[in-house]
Amino acid sequence: MTTRRPVEPVLWLAFSAGGMLSALLVPVLLLLFGLAFPLGLLPAPDHAHLHALVRSPVTRLVLLALTVLALFHAAHRLRYTVRDGLQLKRLERLVDALCYGGAVAGSALAAYLLATIS
Amino acid sequence: MTEYTGLYQRLYRTRVPILWWLRRRSYLAFVVRELSSVFVAWAVVFLLLLAHAVASGPRQYQSFLAWSAAPWVLTVNAVALALVVYHAVTWFNVAPQALVLRVRGRRVPARVVAGLHYGLWALVSAVVAWIVI
Incomplete structure (x- = not known):
């Protein structure tokens, strides 16, 4: 099939931006909150400090951008890996729908969670 | 498109296991790099759960900390960290191919472009750590 898909450049842009943003931000955040604090290598920050941080609009915007773009980045990569890796060319549309649908649902949930922080 | 393409493709379909x-090691490295995106997605979900717990109150934050110290969560996060770092390194290494910079008509060398990305990574990481801790 050679149908033109005008959304492709937009998806690629989201893939690219998500790859960059997650490469810059995720390793340090995961190192701190995923390993250093739970293992007690560093004292976990107190609640008041983090609460003030996540209430700030700047933090919430950064988190929203990171989440949305990283999810579309993952959807884009996974779509091709599942299709070619597992040879599901025939199920391409289903794979695309699941990958991008997941990213859309995750983004909506993230927007809701971050908007309702008080 | 020429008309015989369909038949041509049907005749020459190679079976790939x-x-x-x-x-090959390079194929495996490629697939691992692609699958790192699953852990990128996991990491942002983990961070969202953290933000939600913090917003819900001190008790929820404490129970999030306890949950994140569970062996299986620690294991997932250790694997995720390794793959996210792999994603970052491979991403910055190919950045010079995607980003062609010219200064006074001369192309900035690939090593400089990659170096700038690594420098930015270090700076962003330091700033985030300084804000969080």
């Missing part, structure tokens, strides 16, 4: 990506 489903585990083709285990045949």
Whole structure:
């Protein structure tokens, strides 16, 4: 099939931006909150400090951008890996729908969670 | 498109085993890099759960900390960290191919472009750590 898909450049842009943003931000955040604090290598920050941080609009915007773009980045990569890796060319549309649908649902949930922080 | 393409493709379909990506180290590295995106997605979900717990109150934050110290969560996060770092390194290494910079008509060398990305990574990481801790 050679149908033109005008959304492709937009998806690629989201893939690219998500790859960059997650490469810059995720390793340090995961190192701190995923390993250093739970293992007690560093004292976990107190609640008041983090609460003030996540209430700030700047933090919430950064988190929203990171989440949305990283999810579309993952959807884009996974779509091709599942299709070619597992040879599901025939199920391409289903794979695309699941990958991008997941990213859309995750983004909506993230927007809701971050908007309702008080 | 010429008309015989369909038949041509049908005649020359090569069978590829489903585990083709285990045949060579470079294929495996490629697939691992692609699958790192699953852990990128996990990491942002983990951070969202953290933000939600913090917003819900001190008790929820404490129970999030306890949950994140569970062995299986620690294991997932250790694997995720390794793959996210792999994603970052491979991403910055190919950045010079995607980003062609010219200064006074001369192309900035690939090593400089990659170096700038690594410098930015270090700076962003330091700033985030300084804000969080």
